Amino acid sequence: MSTILAVAQRGESILTLKAAEVARTELNSPWLKELAAAMYATMLERNGVGIAAPQVYVSKRVIIVASRPNLRYPDAPEMDALVMVNPEILEKSELTILGEEGCLSVPNERGQVARAETIKLRYFTLDGVGVEMTLSGFPARIVQHEVDHLDGVLFIDRT
Template structure:
């Protein structure tokens, strides 16, 4: 089932997410719904807080970027309880966008070299060193699990310059091609 995407300003996006156990009710259905929602919204990644659930689950299919970033080819993950360790390397600034911040993209500095540990939907453990744009995608999605968004990584001046666009999202004046949930009215 395609679920609504929670937009910037909704409190669920700023909460830290809880670990998942094998006893989590209807986990397979939730993961399937997340994939359907992500694809139906033309995303390459989706974290559970973006559908209103503060659970440590992320889905990623980076294949859309394979032409320009070979490390993204045929990479499809369900990450449960992911742990990201940023390794050494140079900081690279690239544009990022987010389904929870429609019609926005900003240049975000990140080190694109990480070690990722996670369990899959069958609770099989995995560990991998990831580089390049794929590492950026993983960090972006895993930030959501910590209550962070990519705009938290931009300068205060840039935040001030996009304040009007952010206010349009918070006040429900932004329209999307996918179902959304706006921040509750105060």
């Protein structure tokens, strides 16, 4: 069983920083894999559909996107969890969709946020394999929300 980590809350300075890139030498390392496992366990424990490393006090560009129905998002589509290292949004559709968001770092608060309907992104796996993909709908919303965390932006800054 992986460690459940403390989650930084709104007002804490770690949530306002631009996170550092994960160095190539850190890819495929035990610490990075342990961080990802602990982030995943923490996200599940709190019924999240995504989490960013700064939310667990690690200012590194690592996010997990794991859309699935749960208490907080009953209509979320099911997808396998993706750990994204150094994610970069390459393109965003002009079409934006207003949708409700919440955040593990802003408990008991939700807001309507306009996000691109479709995004194209590039990231590395934990093993250092480069991936490019296109996501639409709710998974695209999660990526945009989590990448905002890497840039020190909370969803409430966008409502």
